[in-house]
Amino acid sequence: MGDIILEIKNLKKYFPLADGRTVKAVDGVSMKLYKGETLGLVGESGCGKSTIAYTVVGMYGASGGEVLYKGTDLAKKGYKRTLKQKGEIQIVFQDPGSSLNSRRTIEKSMEVPLDIHDRMPKEKKTERIEELLEMVGLPKEYKSKMPRNIGGGERQLISVARALATNPELIILDEPTSALDVSVQAKVINTLIELQKKLELSYLFITHDLSLMRNVATRVAILYLGRLCELAPTTEFFHGPLHPYTQMLLSSIPVVTEEEEAIKPGQIISQGEIPSPVNAPKGCTFHTRCRDCMEICKTEMPVMTEVEPEHFVCCHKYKAKG
Amino acid sequence: MKAEQKEAMIKNWYKFSAGGVSVIGLAIVLLIILLAVFAPVIAPYPEDAGAVVKFAESSQAPSMEHIMGTDTMGRDVFSRLLISLRGSLLMGVLVLAIAVPVGFVVGVLAGYYKDTWVETVLMRIVDIFLSVPALVLALAIAAILEPNLRNSMIAITIMWWPWYARLSFGVASSLRTENYIVYAELTGAKLSHIIFKEFLPNTFDQILTKMTLDMGYVICMGATLSFVGLGEQPPMPALGNMINDGVKFLPEMWWLAIYPAVTIIIIVLGFNLLGDGVGNIFNVEGK
């Protein structure tokens, strides 16, 4: 493993509600992101995966914990990110309809980061925009188009190109392909993989799609109700998922081939629903849906344990082993 | 590229003319503008737009010579009507030229800073202006200032900007969580960039539609003020004061009041129809 580019330590993000209660969107998450890797952050709606992304990128402040980017704590109270850091950490959003201003040409949208980070004369700017378009595999004529005249996948590629404009090192990918058809997703994903190799980018890839992560991520982290359940290198993760929630998640995926069917943990039937993060269950937050629930699970919160090298799981079942 | 633009134009024209009536609106508005611009040339008696007295021709019913008749001073109603179009249009343009930018900036700021004190303060001010019928406060303001055309414009402008603030507030507060706005913030864009480069193009459709409709309503309110004597002062003609003069001679000299009244209706109608068509292009509902 290489250098650590981003380390999240015990990150917490709480949102107060109007009625005085609190949503604990992220409640004590720790993980590392190595340079040049793709960390897949996977979970169902309300698990806090996007909150983590938005805290890293600076949309929210943290309620507690640290976000160390190259050793600097970006989440420290009162810390203001430098322009350089803003350029180095970029984000690609989920919704292709809203990531580009529908009233401005592609060129105008792509000028936004250039004007802020890399002021240059008009002709050079045009040149740079054409170069960026080429990097994501789009013809340079696209610069004069309006977002509504191109497809959703192409719009996402423009968002990627726009993010590349500031020479980033870490890109947060917030479900960049979940709104796209698979034939279009394929092109976007392949472009992202190529760019990563060429530019040594590190990706924090937020998604709910485990099948996609199987093909993209270096390591996979599973979130449930604002906490990590399991974190492991991809191959190991898919061949030996340990956490009961992870197993349930995997077994729920509708697949298309017999080979895939064989990988899914059998005999696990998904049940129940993710509880509201406003009053998360005591003890292990998953115990209400867990088929292996023990007495201890209802009262005591399990801790992250390294059961095998680089394979972490947060479950009482595996405590003894460690 | 060229073909694309042409295609877009054809599509827009189709949307604009879909209802049929918008084309009539466009024709009316163009006609009014032409008449206003060339009024001194077209008007048969341009000198009548002032303190002129021609006793020999006073109080004549419409005829070939005076197609809309003459008033008690013998002035040609048609000529006065043409000249008065200029003041009306000027009022519409100037009022909106000030009210729209002011309202836009206030509204967008409030919308962008929704749920903060900025929104509370700005939108409360807007609410206060909207808590009295515009006409009442405009009358009060116009009365307190010296009654003339300029001051009636000031009064109407003061009452008009809150509407644009409210419109822009609505757009900005719904767009502020759009990813392109968030992206601009995260990358370090300045406030002026966000307001004028990101929000402005997105508010433009609705503002333009409302402006087209409002041209008619501003002219209408201007006429109302001048009807009670708080606008253009006699002997200069204005749609409102011509009607007011004419009312005194109803029903015998009906032409004095009816022609200017019908003119107002046509002007407002024209801008209304045009505004509907503009709204159709952008898929914006008129008010």
Place this chain on the structure above:
Amino acid sequence: MEEKTNVLEVRDLSVSYTVANVKTHVLENVNFSVEKGKSVGIVGESGCGKTTTMRAILNVLPSNGTVESGEILYNGENILNMPNNKLQDYRQKGAGMIFQDPSSALNPVISIRNQFLEALKYAHKDKKLTKAQLLEKAAKALEQVSLADPDRILNSYPFQLSGGMRQRVCIAITLAAERQILLADEPGTALDVTIQDQILRLIKSLVEAGELSVIMVTHSLGVIRQVTTAVNIMYAGTIVEGGDTKEVFGHPMHPYTQALMDCLPKLTGNGIAKGIPGRIPDYSSPPGGCRFAPRCPYVTDRCLNEKPVPHETGGGHWTSCFKAEEGR
């Protein structure tokens, strides 16, 4: 004999829309059928005409849509020219649809309870059920779709529920009507994968119990494989391949189906294909021959000029493709 077991049959259905004076030919000669107590799937990507097909089956196309030709037979009768009362009867007891977009399919200003009551009142009008009995059905359906607190849901307005909950409410309203045929338009889009799994299993169990015939429309090949026994692959308003689900997914023959399968990320890894170049055609002037021809890697002159017809390759598996027909 075989004809008789079909509860619903779509024959040569062509539908067009008129947008801004331009006619778009969305569906072209769509053919498929559902046997009683079976489930059939239609797979295709966005804009391929899946939802249009579903709406046509209930005769509720948007006001700018027209059925150009074809018929939709319910128990042998064409619903497209049924008298009004019969059509209503068919909608009440014959076929019902789960709408795709949960945020717009529920009336924003009417409580969930009343939306249930109104729909169920007509669906069960022959049985003379009391209000309490109807509400009981509603509560049961809500529990079936894993909504734990039916009373609270019934007392809510749509805006008080999350997207996933709304989608399940829509599903419950449709299921509680206990019709013969369920038309499911992307029933899992707003749901988390573990909940989607529960819903799919519910639908499958209803089919297996013989209570329901299902037409499921989705972009997800996996969902189709889990629920249906027969599948139709739709591309740009035409059905390009069809047959037994496992057979079609195991041996896809149409180049579009093959490409789609290759693009799909799989749990087995091995990366994903480069995607399909180009975009779906402009429906206002669709390609004269095969609609997939402009994006097809195996395209020939014949594909560009001649429309392919279904060609059976055995075991009820067929495809409309000259490549398969010519054995290339």
Place this chain on the structure above:
Amino acid sequence: MSLLKSILKRLASALVVLLGLTIIIFVLMRIVPGDPARLALGANVTEDVLEKYREANHLNESLPMQYVYWLTGALRGDFGMSAVTKRAVIQDITDFAPATIELVLWAGFPPILAALFLGVTSAQHKNKWQDYLCRFLGYIFVATPTFVFAVLFVLVFGYWLPVMPTIGGRLSPSFVIPDITGLYVLDALLGGQPAAAWDAFLHLLFPALALALGKTMQEARITRSSMLQNADKDYITMVTSQGVPQSVVNRKFLLKPSVIPTVTIIGMDIATMFGNAFLVERIFNWPGLSSYGMTAILNKDTNAVCAVVLIIGLAFTLTSIAVDIVAMILDPRMRQKRTR
């Protein structure tokens, strides 16, 4: 309950707005060029009298203090003396307000039903003659300024087809009715005088129509377009596809969401009527608050102007609160929105 809470919130914000309005009015009052004391008393009084007047009206204090005095006075109903009528402004207002209220009530509320009827009819007969007629009249009426309506009515119904009571006022002098609510039609009915009630109604009819016609057609237009817009929504298609008969769909599922936009603009429309009443009352000789205000404005009677503006602001605020409450009852979503 959330409804009650939303209503309370709405009232609180209305209070802030009204307070803001008093500030604007006060500022307006003080930017009038010239000495307020002299404006009130006229040119032929001695400096001594002026000084006494200033003392009595706190005109020597700082501006914020003057505002506080003026506001506390206004809260007690003390708006000072009118320079025109030489009576207490509050006295004038209590005398004239009922006439305006009666006019606006008649112009504001009954036509809503007509607007809804026309809008729904127009939508249900889209692109048939009923629809074309409604839309044609809609365009014309919306484009006609209220005072033009008033002038035309006077000409047509006063002179050409004399059906309108010509002298103006609220009641023919031959009738005497009890003073109960100040609303003549109602008072006459309460007093058991149907003939008087009819006479009062006739007096009301044309001014009320002049006020109402434009707004009514606009409300009809909004109802029509929201009916048509909603008719293509998924939630309507969904109930249609469930076999709910079309008439039930229209009545139970389409009407309610479609009238909400109309309801929400009624508040604004009634407010505008208070404004337009200024002209209508003048043209029809209607002895109401607005013609009193108009006279005050033209004579620069600041005390009276301020009082009238404030009272109209109050009336408007109350109307819009009422409308908001109706909207909240109709549309549960509005209970959650931050009210303003």
